[in-house]
Amino acid sequence: MTMLNIFLLSSTSLIFIGLYGVLTRKNIVKILLSLNIIETGINLLLVAFGYVENGEVPILTSSESLKNIVNMVDPVPQALVLTSIVIGLGTTAFALGLTIRYYKTHGTLSIDASDEEEVMLNE
């Protein structure tokens, strides 16, 4: 069980837990939480992809560090993860805002509540 496998396993489990949550929860806040869990899982996965056992920081400080370039952790996934986190944050913030609106208009946080909108539409 290498470290990488642990990372992969945990990230995949996180993703699946999130997917399950999205599927089964009816409360919007819980669904958003599940989405966040998925995102965390993905971030972990991406970082794991760039992970190198006993790797070094991928910063070229000197010509010395050039020798260790093989051991360096891939920096691109980390950049990706950073972006992804930002986007995830944005999504969550925006979704929570919408959720507040949802609660105001529907009087509940259950996703079922929006089913009957069609019926109430024509007035």
Next chain:
Amino acid sequence: MNSSLFLIIIPLMGAFIALFAKKANRLMAIVITLFMEIFSIIIYLSGKLPVSVEIGGWQPPYGINFVLTPLSVGFIILINLAAIISLFIIRGEKSYQFYSTYLVLLAASNGIVLTGDIFNFYIFSELTAFGITALIAYPKDRKSTGAAIKYLILASTAAAFLLIGIGIVYKTLGTLNIADIASKISLLDPLTLELIIILMLTGIFVELELFPFNMWVPKAYLGGTASVNVMLHGMLGTAGAYTITRILLTMFTVDGSGLLVNVNIANSVIVIALLTILVSEIAAFNEKKIKKVLAFSSMGQMGLIIFGFMIGNEQAIVGAFYLVVANFVAKTILFVLTGEFIAMSGSGNWEDMKGIGRKHPVAGLAFVIGSLSLMGVPFFAGFWGKLGLIQGAINGSAFMVVGIVIVLITAIIEGIYFLKIAHTLFLEKDSDREYLSKARVHSIVIAAILALAIIAIGVKPGLIESNINSATDEILNSTSNYIDIVFPRR
């Protein structure tokens, strides 16, 4: 050609400025969009296409690049056209949020088309999702909020799939550049490749309104205003159609054939496309709310386009491009007019729209023309698409022939409900019903011009044939036309 960055930067800046421009924000939005439209047309006609723009001078695959080909710029033109139309038919929105979000959406959908980098693609598609969700939710009432939430959840879940796919691509190929991926795709082992394709397809199919990924569609169309509908269909839908050409037909193809690398996946996609057509047309058959009918029809047309792309031979792809254009124009007419009709009759039900066609014959005729084009009647633009599709399918395997038979059967259903609605417009008005308002002239003018365009293309398909042929050529010879642009030295 670095100026093509303006296509994204100007709207983003506009989105920021809109926070401060109090009353002028509508004007500003129009100016920006018009500028973009003119600018993209200039690019298209400049003769410098195709070109790859390296941002910051970083060479791909290490830097981020934009790819400007006739295909992508053509789509940009369409997207911006839809944007202008949607701005023109806005009813009374004055707040800065709307325009700000709209400009973000514009930037993001342009970005989807222009980008040559798959992670950027992810970011832009997330941005469009935000933008459109905000716009759908903009009326702030019950139905729009519900629709927005539903869409947001679906889109976020799908984006997660997309991101996983991108991650695996990076893990296996070590690159995020589309051209680079396309050239290296044969190095992948089949199972990984399939996993990647499945994950990425899941990501984009939500936006492409394919069944069963499209549970958000009717609600979103119903929740949004008319202008948001035009954006949803004209900007997002068109960008989605572009996505399919890039992701499926450039990135994951057998070199130079226009066919997906994996036949099984291709067949599954065809099945999904056919399911979409079938489900959407049948669902629309008995639907009373006109916006939902149009939403279902949009789904169906999207399914048709993807079916065309998936058939993969030249005729079918030409047909699919014709369908993209025809669907774009015809649906825009219908959405624009539907907005007016709903405002007039005060009801979203098409049965309550009796007599509108008699009051506004031009609008009624434009509606009929739009529906006939969608049905694929000859001498209207949609026919050439349908013709190409059928021809391509008949030249293809027996599976495709079955598919085209299903398409034709659903065309019957589509014809019935569209003409039923079109005829309802010409019924005599119920005496107890008064129109709440008058139709706005500029909407009708827009619809009429687009209707004339449909007839022009229908009678003389040669008008856009060269453009479509170059686009088809680009897809069929993706190596020479895409990879070589990005990596001229290889």
Next chain:
Amino acid sequence: MVDKMLMMILIPLITAFLTTIILKQHKVVWTLFLAVSGYLSYTLFTMYGAWDLTWSIELGYKIFDSNLVLSLANNPLGWFFAFFASVTTMLIAMFSIAFNDDKHDSKTAPIWLILIFANIGIFFAQDWLMFFGMWEMMSMSSYFMIAHGKEIPAKAAKFYLSLSLVGTSTLLLGIISVARLSQTFDINASIDSLINLFATDYNKAILYIGLFAVTFFIKSAVFPFYMWPSKAYAESPDDFTPFLSTVMSKYGIYGIVLFILPILQNADIPALGQINEPAYILAVLGAITSVLGTILAIFETDMKKLFAYSSVANIGYIVMGLSTLSIIGIQGALFHSINHMVIKSAIFLSLAAVIYRTGEREMHKLGGLAYRMPLTFMVYLLGIISAAGIPPLNGFASKWLIIQALMSQNMLFVVIAMIFASTGAFMYLFRVLASVFLGQLPDKYKHIKEAPLLMAIPMTIIMLLMLAIGVLPGIIMKPVNAVLIGMGYDVQEASWTTVHSAFSNSDLNVTNIFYIFMAGAAIALVFYLFSAKSVKVTQDDNYTAGELPSDWGTTPERFNFSYGFYQPFKEMFNPMMDLISFDRWMAAFGKIVERISNGLSVLYTKSEGAILMLYIGVAILIIGGWII
């Protein structure tokens, strides 16, 4: 010089837009309509013989590695149908001016003009795409025409529309399949390539022909698509119904003559009796059509529906005639097509005049109109004599030709069906006569007047036309034979008076029959004139076993025996009616689709299942792509 062909399709189209602008001025609009149809008739008249007249347009759409060209060409067969169709249209147009007054204006002139435009296009189309385009134009515009902005007609037109769309879909599929075979859209080339296909792949060839045939059958209401006319004809504008019945029912016939007939005749198909198997199927379908059309017409109480079924039965005759694949049969079929145009325009116009005056379509609510509208009555009477195929008028010779051809090809049971249908025709034709024009005049129609002059003129012209064709069949037979010569058949020039038969000593001099009839009439008249004079009594003075009908509260319309005119006969057929009711099947199918549609709609309103559906989609992709 402006291209004649182009003018012919452009003028209706331009007039259509013109009339849209001035739609409210109904007099001007309908006069323009008459002018256009007159112009077309004249142009077509001058075009006879100019078979090299063509017009084409290049579309700039590449297909089969060559640029797509849409073209129209003057050809004998198309000219034949187009000319007579436009003459009929002209007569109907004259009627329409009077019919569409302030009260009755259906505001359909523009659509009708588009229909005429499509009409010309269909008959002169040189390639399949033009044909298909015009066909679709015709289908769509006729839908709007039938529905004409009213709710109940729109419901009826839905059936027509759905069948039309089925037809256009199959036609498109057929066209593309055949065009792929011949690598061009040219009609003649496709005929040749299909003939070749029969030699190599029989089943495929039959399938391709079937795709076309379905379309043509639908448009001409051949079994099993015989139900829509009763709905569509009944609800369409009353002045449009003649057009629907006369011109539009011939599109399918034209298609069969144009495309299916040459193939069946020239292809190498195993023979079955004296003709081949597909032709036999055609004959049987024609026979079923005419028999069912007749039976359903007999039971109908709505007069327009009744004649809709009558049209169906007549189409059956024509199809039977074509299926013989013999010259006599094709002559008869083409002749009957024109006769049917004349007859049905007479009948439907007279009915339209009745409806114009009374506003009533149900036969049992009418009665005794012959005494108020004698001219209309005469037109109708001659119309039904013609339609029943009784000698001195025009319907006879063509029916005779068809029967002769069927007999000479030994298609015995088809002949029996034909005889059944044409004898049954008496039943329904007479029913309308008795119920609408004869019998007691209801009180509310006591003061109605004869149809206005502008309606009377075309009706009279048609009446004379029927008589003229009846006495001198050469009027139609000469063009028919010219057409056949143009199509490459080996026929002589037709004589003015005689029609030829396949049997020995059986050539029929139609003019002689007229003389004989006149002789009979003279003798009968002598008997009539030399007998004692008669006394006229009022209409309600009837033998009722001494009772006074009014004592029992019997009003004139109730005194008429007309609602269940053939009740005992109908009861004989009651057990079969459910089986042959195609529209009930269609309605059931429509209901199923609606139910599924509602279910799917509900699926889309649910929020909860959205993610589940997404996962299902992923599963489909995984199963389809990965596992399989």
Next chain:
Amino acid sequence: MMTVFNIILYSLFAILVGLIFLGIGRKVAARVHLRYGPPFYQSIIDVIKLMSRESITHNFVMDLGMVMALTGLIGTMLYIPIAGHIAFESNTNIIVIMYLMAIGHLGMAMAVSASGNPYANIGVSRALTMMLGYEVPFFTVMLGLIIYNQSSSVMVINLAQAGSIWNWNIWQMPIGFIAAEMALQAMMGEKPFDAMIAPAEIASGPMVELSGRYLGLGFLTKAVGVFVETALIVNFFFGGGTSVITFVIKQLEVFLIAVIFDNIFPRYKIEQAVKFLWIFPMGLAVIQLILLAI
């Protein structure tokens, strides 16, 4: 001129023969009832009386219709060869004959419907239904003849039977003859197929409002009809005739068969009649047709 003379002669002959047939028919019927019966010329007296009587018309359609009825039948008669003679040079086409006869029916139906009496309409409705019943089997028999002789001309069929008595079609196609006889019974409106007249039920049906000259014309039509129908059967199955006398005798024989059947049968309801006609004569005719085709 000769033709005009011929036409007058032939029609008068047919009318006379038809009327006398009707009289003989009544006489024979009386004898079947064990009565003395009227004189054989009774029908002529009836017609003259009717013609001389005041008659009641409801409108012009009645006049038109009755004249049309007689016109149709006389026209048909002129088309039929009588012992090889024919009034008018023509090809004596069977289908023409069938259709010309129809105009008589149509005229009659129109005239009586014009009276506005529901009984008349009921009668007409039954008559037309019956017509659908008998025309089909009758035509099927004729179809057999046409196929057999490869000609649709009565004259040709007639001539083909010349020579010996064994050449008659009655021996060639006996089953067809039986079918034709059954159809003929209905065609002449004799029992068991006289539901359209039914005097006690619907007051003689179509004739209910006819009086005076209209009834007279109706009688003449009936007479010519009897002549035509019997002449057809004689031409088809009994080899025509060498002379007019033998021809008329054969006709009488055919007519008497019908009269005798008329007197020994009760009446069918209309749907029973049609069912009967579509099962038995039709079945026989089809059997005959199949036998011929094989």
Next chain:
Amino acid sequence: MFNINSLEQQDNQDKLWDKVINYFRKRSLWMLHYCTGCGAMELPPVMTSRWDMERFGIGPMATPRQADILLITGYSSVRTMKRIIRTYEQMPEPKWVLAFGSCTVNGGMYWDSYNVINNLGEYIPVDITIAGCMPRPEAILDSMLKLMDMIQAGEAKAFRKYKENYAYYKANQDRLFMERGPVLESAALRYVHEETEGGEA
């Protein structure tokens, strides 16, 4: 040739043509029997093989339009009288009425009932009355032969009497039915109601 108008000139009985016509008329008498009473029982023997009236050309008919003779068998009530008059007026001319049995003359055994017509002749013109309750078939046949003789002689013209004295009959009818207006509306076309009273039979 055959002209109904010749009937108008009733005095020209010596005209040969009328005699010929009268011969045909008498030899072809079609009757409509209006069977109101028991007398109808006597008709079948007259028609069938015992007496066989068809040998004189006499036969039953279904409707008044076709009939020459109206045979009224038995007593008539007020209600049936209306029908009888209507039927009679519907018959074309020439037409004759045979009143059958005592009831038609004096009301018979029900003479004192409130609704029985005692004398048929007051309402419609009767040519021949057959006495007896009920008359034998021989009597019926005899009356027929008598009628035939009268026709040949030109004496049977009761129908003309009705036409000429319509006012008288009409007055009687109106009194009977206690209402004015014609029984058969279209009869007004043929039977002109003269306002001058006093047309006696």
